Amino acid sequence: MATTRTATRSQGRWIPSTCGMCLHGCGIKVYVENGVALKIEGDPTNPDNLGKLCPKGNAGLARLYDSTRVLHPMKRTNPKKGLHEDPRWVRISWDEAYEIVARELGKVRRDDPRKLLCALGDFQRILFWGWPAVFGSPNFFTSLGNYCGGSYHPVNGCVDGSFAAINDYEYCNYWIQIGSGDGFSSHLHLSGSAKRMADARMRGMKVVSLDPRCSVASAKADEWIPIIPGTDRAFVLGMAHVLIHELGRYDRDFLRDHTNAPYLVKEDGDYVRDASGKVQVWDLKANAPHAWDEAPSGSMALEGTFSHQGIKLRTGFQVWKDILLENTPEKMAEVTTVPASTIRKIAKEFVDAAQIGATMEIEGKTYPYRPAALNYYRGSQSHGNGLFDNMTFKLFNMLVGNIDVPGGHLGVPLDHRGFFVSPGEDGMLKPEPHQLHPAPPFKYPPDSSHLMEWFPIGFDAGHLNAETLLNPERFGLDYRPEAMLIYHSNPWWNMPETDKIEEIFQQMKFVVAIEIQETESTQWADVFLPDQTFLESTLLNCLEPPAVTGHSLRQPVVKPLGDTRDPYDILTELSERLGFRDDWNDLLNVVCGFTAKPQYLLEPEKRHSVDEFWDRYARSIYGEEKGLEWFKEHGHAVRYRTPEETYLAYGSLRIPFYFEFIKRTGDEMRQKFAEVGLQDWPLDNYKPLPFWKNSQVIEDGKAGYEFYAITFKESLHTFADTMVMPWLTEVSEKDPIHGGILINSVTAGKLGFKTGDPIRLTSPGGSIEGPVQVVEGIHPQVFGVSNAITRDVVTNKQVKLRGTHFNRLLTGSMKYTDSATGGLESTARVRVERVKR
Amino acid sequence: MARLGMVIDLKRCIGCNACTLACKQENGTPEGISFSRVITEEVGTYPNSTRTFLPTLCNHCSDAPCAAVCPTGATYIRPDGIVMVDHNMCIGCRACNLACPYMNRHYIEHGLLEHGYNSEGISPMEAIKFADFDEGTNIKCTLCAHRVDQGLEPACVVTCPTDARIFGDWEEEDGKLQRLVKERKGWTLLPEYETKPNVYYLDA
Amino acid sequence: MATRELLIAPHRFAVGYHRQRYWNWLIGTAFFLGGLGGGLFLVSLLTGHVAGMIAGFLIVVVGKNSAHMLFLGRPERFLAAARRPDRSWIARGIWAMGVFMATGFISILLQAHAPWIHLSKSAANINFGVAAACAVFIAGYDGFVMRSSAGLAFWRTLLLPLLLFMYASLGGITLSLTIRDLRGEIPPAGLEALEHGLLVANLFLLAIYFYRMSRSLPAARETLREWLRGTYARAFFGLVLLVGLAATLLLSILHANVHSPVLVVLIAGCELTGDFTVMMLMLKSGLFAPLAAPSYRRGDAI
Numbered sequence A: 001m002a003t004t005r006t007a008t009r010s011q012g013r014w015i016p017s018t019c020g021m022c023l024h025g026c027g028i029k030v031y032v033e034n035g036v037a038l039k040i041e042g043d044p045t046n047p048d049n050l051g052k053l054c055p056k057g058n059a060g061l062a063r064l065y066d067s068t069r070v071l072h073p074m075k076r077t078n079p080k081k082g083l084h085e086d087p088r089w090v091r092i093s094w095d096e097a098y099e100i101v102a103r104e105l106g107k108v109r110r111d112d113p114r115k116l117l118c119a120l121g122d123f124q125r126i127l128f129w130g131w132p133a134v135f136g137s138p139n140f141f142t143s144l145g146n147y148c149g150g151s152y153h154p155v156n157g158c159v160d161g162s163f164a165a166i167n168d169y170e171y172c173n174y175w176i177q178i179g180s181g182d183g184f185s186s187h188l189h190l191s192g193s194a195k196r197m198a199d200a201r202m203r204g205m206k207v208v209s210l211d212p213r214c215s216v217a218s219a220k221a222d223e224w225i226p227i228i229p230g231t232d233r234a235f236v237l238g239m240a241h242v243l244i245h246e247l248g249r250y251d252r253d254f255l256r257d258h259t260n261a262p263y264l265v266k267e268d269g270d271y272v273r274d275a276s277g278k279v280q281v282w283d284l285k286a287n288a289p290h291a292w293d294e295a296p297s298g299s300m301a302l303e304g305t306f307s308h309q310g311i312k313l314r315t316g317f318q319v320w321k322d323i324l325l326e327n328t329p330e331k332m333a334e335v336t337t338v339p340a341s342t343i344r345k346i347a348k349e350f351v352d353a354a355q356i357g358a359t360m361e362i363e364g365k366t367y368p369y370r371p372a373a374l375n376y377y378r379g380s381q382s383h384g385n386g387l388f389d390n391m392t393f394k395l396f397n398m399l400v401g402n403i404d405v406p407g408g409h410l411g412v413p414l415d416h417r418g419f420f421v422s423p424g425e426d427g428m429l430k431p432e433p434h435q436l437h438p439a440p441p442f443k444y445p446p447d448s449s450h451l452m453e454w455f456p457i458g459f460d461a462g463h464l465n466a467e468t469l470l471n472p473e474r475f476g477l478d479y480r481p482e483a484m485l486i487y488h489s490n491p492w493w494n495m496p497e498t499d500k501i502e503e504i505f506q507q508m509k510f511v512v513a514i515e516i517q518e519t520e521s522t523q524w525a526d527v528f529l530p531d532q533t534f535l536e537s538t539l540l541n542c543l544e545p546p547a548v549t550g551h552s553l554r555q556p557v558v559k560p561l562g563d564t565r566d567p568y569d570i571l572t573e574l575s576e577r578l579g580f581r582d583d584w585n586d587l588l589n590v591v592c593g594f595t596a597k598p599q600y601l602l603e604p605e606k607r608h609s610v611d612e613f614w615d616r617y618a619r620s621i622y623g624e625e626k627g628l629e630w631f632k633e634h635g636h637a638v639r640y641r642t643p644e645e646t647y648l649a650y651g652s653l654r655i656p657f658y659f660e661f662i663k664r665t666g667d668e669m670r671q672k673f674a675e676v677g678l679q680d681w682p683l684d685n686y687k688p689l690p691f692w693k694n695s696q697v698i699e700d701g702k703a704g705y706e707f708y709a710i711t712f713k714e715s716l717h718t719f720a721d722t723m724v725m726p727w728l729t730e731v732s733e734k735d736p737i738h739g740g741i742l743i744n745s746v747t748a749g750k751l752g753f754k755t756g757d758p759i760r761l762t763s764p765g766g767s768i769e770g771p772v773q774v775v776e777g778i779h780p781q782v783f784g785v786s787n788a789i790t791r792d793v794v795t796n797k798q799v800k801l802r803g804t805h806f807n808r809l810l811t812g813s814m815k816y817t818d819s820a821t822g823g824l825e826s827t828a829r830v831r832v833e834r835v836k837r
Numbered sequence B: 001m002a003r004l005g006m007v008i009d010l011k012r013c014i015g016c017n018a019c020t021l022a023c024k025q026e027n028g029t030p031e032g033i034s035f036s037r038v039i040t041e042e043v044g045t046y047p048n049s050t051r052t053f054l055p056t057l058c059n060h061c062s063d064a065p066c067a068a069v070c071p072t073g074a075t076y077i078r079p080d081g082i083v084m085v086d087h088n089m090c091i092g093c094r095a096c097n098l099a100c101p102y103m104n105r106h107y108i109e110h111g112l113l114e115h116g117y118n119s120e121g122i123s124p125m126e127a128i129k130f131a132d133f134d135e136g137t138n139i140k141c142t143l144c145a146h147r148v149d150q151g152l153e154p155a156c157v158v159t160c161p162t163d164a165r166i167f168g169d170w171e172e173e174d175g176k177l178q179r180l181v182k183e184r185k186g187w188t189l190l191p192e193y194e195t196k197p198n199v200y201y202l203d204a
Numbered sequence C: 001m002a003t004r005e006l007l008i009a010p011h012r013f014a015v016g017y018h019r020q021r022y023w024n025w026l027i028g029t030a031f032f033l034g035g036l037g038g039g040l041f042l043v044s045l046l047t048g049h050v051a052g053m054i055a056g057f058l059i060v061v062v063g064k065n066s067a068h069m070l071f072l073g074r075p076e077r078f079l080a081a082a083r084r085p086d087r088s089w090i091a092r093g094i095w096a097m098g099v100f101m102a103t104g105f106i107s108i109l110l111q112a113h114a115p116w117i118h119l120s121k122s123a124a125n126i127n128f129g130v131a132a133a134c135a136v137f138i139a140g141y142d143g144f145v146m147r148s149s150a151g152l153a154f155w156r157t158l159l160l161p162l163l164l165f166m167y168a169s170l171g172g173i174t175l176s177l178t179i180r181d182l183r184g185e186i187p188p189a190g191l192e193a194l195e196h197g198l199l200v201a202n203l204f205l206l207a208i209y210f211y212r213m214s215r216s217l218p219a220a221r222e223t224l225r226e227w228l229r230g231t232y233a234r235a236f237f238g239l240v241l242l243v244g245l246a247a248t249l250l251l252s253i254l255h256a257n258v259h260s261p262v263l264v265v266l267i268a269g270c271e272l273t274g275d276f277t278v279m280m281l282m283l284k285s286g287l288f289a290p291l292a293a294p295s296y297r298r299g300d301a302i
């Protein structure tokens, strides 16, 4: 008989924990025998991922046992630094490592703490992101969050107090997916989302995918609509035109009763207020303006242009309606290359499916039922006018009244705290554009190198460092950074304008990295502090869960390999040695919410252990009896969000249709900039409503950059981080979509390119080289560059390095940045040429 | 007696290869050997093109030609239908590799077990899993017999994020496998090779 | 990818035909030597030619077996291969080989009138008979082994063992003629004619084989295309047809008039080249069929 001596035993020791192969943290259980981890499976008791694991989660053991992991503290002995310069590491003790770091960072801190650049990327330990602030540095030297959600998170936060969003897997029947991998390849909690998406499709839900490239979502969709990158908003504006101007079908009740669409605005864009300051609506019965909270809902005008005391007044809805007049499907077809008939068809199908007016009863409560929704993420809105993109997508959903109702477009909270719902002004929900830290007050000269004080509604625009740090005078930066702390991030990889980023790295006098492996960024490190992988360390995680809420525990499943430390310990030890442990404890007390539950407060004087810290965190949320020990046994406290938590959380508070808050913020910024005498700072995008205008990328086309280049993620990899894992690359390098620079066969034919031909793409920002991969599934004007071919330094010799680093094509300047949110432009215009082998 | 097998629903499958990796970690197969693999292809012409995904594993054929040709009896069919190899009996003649029309037999070349997936050395996990293999012999998907025997489903099945892989027993009258295949007109790969596969597929 | 013409797939995650790479030149050599040695032994036995018997015996026992052992992943366990003669041609081959080694050896001793072996007439005849049967088996079973490789459509025909047996006989006869010629012996009447006949017959058999394959499964048709117009066309037309059949035939006709050892060796060289090439082409050109859903194959319009 064949025997299997080794694998999975049902009766063996299974340790519940949390996946750390991407930020989302699915529930796992790990089979361990004699101290060796032998199998990772999804935790079937965790409703987040329902026992499912994506390919990366299934590769976790390869991360743990990767021979190229760094397992001991090291210091650099080669004073020369560069991407391909061998740091000549030598092993040192933790004590020596801490001593060097404390000495060097201590110097910086005493001099001017702002001189420290920080690249913190550990989303599962988002609670620790305040460490630089305690150090005294506001700087965010990395492009995560804003490369994808720079405009997305603020708009979600303004609309319904959510951090992210997703369509209702349970009840949606018609799902438009724009530039996102949700449910198919990426974005929120892939493992569970894929299951929910498959179930929804099996019960008959239709999917339409807009993507320049035949993504998995597009391949599985009922209809794939290829589109010119960065023009998705035009497509949706065209559909909104169809709904409003051609079909006259939209959810008037929802818009009138749940949004500020009926609020009257003047030609200057401000609300119309009465003497007491109350925003006015038009009362159709009285044929006169009326305070918003006094007019009977039934007679409140949703649309119309009115005249009162000689002033022209329009409802917010009417303003957009007027804007949309010019966005005919024909015009939008020219912009997007999507035929006008398709725009009309999808709009019609969408509104048909939305069943405006229908209701549904869930657990005894009646909700509107709108089983049609538009979902989108990075691809479609990480663009220079990302704010307008996001607003457009949200408004289009609002037209059918589907925001946070069964079947519709649902907010996803940042964490277990749920939506941030509190009353704002004028009967509105209080906008929460900044959820990771309080919106920074305006300041000139700015403190932060990424100018966070100038983006009150954005997500930290890390990519702007490329512009500010190389021209500090232009921005009034009155200091020059000297040191860098990298923790769970690869800023060399993730930021645009790689050459400039390298220049900044080169300027650093001291760089410390808390990492598990050597990367492009750690090539500049002076000291390397080895972190533990997710299978060796402890935390409680709850991040952007689409359908559930509650924490999962990460716990060590094996004795940590080598001599590594938990980041809580590392950051705490550094705080102590740098002399601010008390402040660090205080900060954790605030961000963990211990201040509201004083019995859990970390004692300022005390050095708490990792377990002690998480134990307090657990008990502070789940009660005295559910501490770390409880979690170690049960693994998680995850449960489905209740209908009340999911649907209509904003209740009777109105959500913005007319983004008056954004306009007002812009007006305030304009004034502040004027006060400090900065006239030329762009503030164009602080608009209350979205419209179509050509982006810088489209303009670049006129300068001879004929094509577009895009980047994308797929299920086998997390960014390009997992490119160091042969288990995954062995599979991904076999898929043609990771084979090289994707070019449509017709375009390739015209250019005379065959698969494998070496070519160079040149954008206004830079150039990259790589082999051609001819495919059908990409728009003829677009080149696609998978993340799976974009690494330049990988220590595992079994990985074939391909080094076609997409971000060299991007430009990290304000010209390519949304002036209101700081969201970056992640698409580039390019020229192409053949290169000699 | 049971006849174990699987139904793979191509409509559900998103080609993610979680199955491939789940099998990799469950069985610790050496470099280049995947019992489970997802065959991808681009079909059609732009803009009417798409990508297709076809997850595969051993079909545990009722008329398994790989077992029929095995001179040593190393390849055998268990009473529950699982086609297995006893590597202690295998002489590495590779007749089975040629007999399987689906390329689901894998020969472990000499030297292959001397290195794992790491740049250096063999990981502790590989060291343990490699003990199940022998250079110069054949291995194949076991339908995770060691799991099935403990009442667990195969690794690729439990992980599949879309539930595209459905494991069961064909002998179960009106069981889930039979019902799915009837309802959705299931089919097998390369029926013309007359192997009587026990893995069926449902159209995308 | 407008057309659905399938190519040889670069790896197992891609759709397309896959070349078999499991059986290499070592097993090809083993099969070739088995056929050749078996054929030679048989012809020599039937014509009572000791030198040929010895040569055939050595080719099989030393040549074929070493190549085969070298090929096996676990040669030390080769005896295990005898376990399933009920279903495996390889197992049957092992048995035949064992019996052949004994009876063949005894046959040689008897034929050479070795002084220390004495068998009754009937026992000797039985031994001859068994040895001959084993030789036939060894010369022909490789075809059955290959035919039962159910994954490769091009091999799935009874014509394959027939073809390989015909080639084995041809090789045996040619080699037998060569040995006799070099030793200055006169070959029995009709042996040369038989050789010529086999050459022509093999040509016809190949034609029939191809015709059969042209109506077989797609993978078989694709293999055929590779023989006639693709990767293997030059080897097939050049080495198999021109050198192996045509040149052998012409030279051996010439040999009727011109007697030269060089010519004889040349004839053998040509024939064996064709013979070996057929075996290697058979092995190398084996294709696995593409795995794809019928629904994906419904054509270009999706």
Ligand SMILES: Nc1nc2c(c(=O)[nH]1)N[C@H]1C(S)=C(S)[C@@H](COP(=O)(O)OP(=O)(O)OC[C@H]3O[C@@H](n4cnc5c(=O)[nH]c(N)nc54)[C@H](O)[C@@H]3O)O[C@H]1N2
Residues within 6 Å of the ligand: A022, A023, A145, A148, A149, A178, A179, A180, A181, A182, A185, A186, A187, A188, A190, A210, A211, A212, A213, A215, A227, A228, A229, A230, A231, A232, A377, A378, A379, A380, A381, A710, A711, A712, A713, A714, A715, A716, A717, A718, A719, A720, A827
């Ligand atoms: N598997 C996997 N999952 C992940 C991650 C990962 O790396 N791997 N990363 C996590 C993080 S931090 C993020 S931000 C999310 C990102 O999740 P997604 O937004 O889903 O990921 P992307 O692949 O960046 O972009 C989605 C799609 O946009 C397309 N696209 C590019 N440009 C355009 C455009 O202009 N218009 C349209 N319509 N489409 C366009 C791309 O081809 C791609 O298919 O995923 C998270 N989850």
Ligand SMILES: Nc1nc2c(c(=O)[nH]1)N[C@H]1C(S)=C(S)[C@@H](COP(=O)(O)OP(=O)(O)OC[C@H]3O[C@@H](n4cnc5c(=O)[nH]c(N)nc54)[C@H](O)[C@@H]3O)O[C@H]1N2
Residues within 6 Å of the ligand: A020, A121, A142, A143, A144, A145, A147, A148, A149, A378, A487, A488, A489, A490, A491, A493, A494, A495, A514, A515, A516, A517, A519, A531, A532, A533, A534, A711, A712, A713, A718, A719, A720, A721, A722, A787, A790, A805, A806, A807
């Ligand atoms: N070309 C291109 N650029 C992009 C994107 C893209 O799709 N294409 N996506 C953008 C987006 S949306 C984002 S969010 C950013 C993401 O950018 P990053 O967050 O920088 O992503 P990674 O490159 O995965 O870097 C994470 C680093 O963390 C390390 N790491 C992994 N596990 C651990 C651990 O347990 N401990 C420690 N200390 N380190 C660990 C990895 O080794 C890796 O070097 O990139 C942005 N940049």
Ligand code: SF4
Residues within 6 Å of the ligand: A019, A020, A021, A022, A023, A024, A025, A026, A049, A052, A053, A054, A055, A056, A057, A058, A189, A190, A191
């Ligand atoms: S989606 Fe992320 S957290 Fe979940 S299994 Fe995959 S890699 Fe792990």
Ligand code: SF4
Residues within 6 Å of the ligand: B012, B013, B014, B015, B016, B017, B018, B019, B020, B038, B053, B055, B159, B160, B161, B162, B163, B164, B165
């Ligand atoms: S894990 Fe499931 S969805 Fe993913 S490729 Fe395999 S069968 Fe398809």
Ligand code: SF4
Residues within 6 Å of the ligand: B069, B070, B071, B072, B073, B074, B075, B085, B089, B090, B091, B092, B093, B094, B095, B096, B097, B137, B138
């Ligand atoms: S290689 Fe092993 S399992 Fe395969 S046929 Fe030969 S002896 Fe049997």
Ligand code: SF4
Residues within 6 Å of the ligand: B057, B058, B059, B060, B061, B064, B065, B066, B067, B083, B099, B100, B101, B102, B103, B104, B105, B140, B195
């Ligand atoms: S699929 Fe191949 S290996 Fe599996 S039983 Fe059938 S013939 Fe044998």
Ligand code: SF4
Residues within 6 Å of the ligand: B022, B023, B024, B026, B027, B035, B036, B056, B057, B058, B140, B141, B142, B143, B144, B154, B155, B156, B157
């Ligand atoms: S059944 Fe088990 S051995 Fe077979 S492919 Fe699935 S995971 Fe691998």
Ligand SMILES: [Mo]
Residues within 6 Å of the ligand: A144, A145, A147, A148, A149
């Ligand atoms: Mo991101």
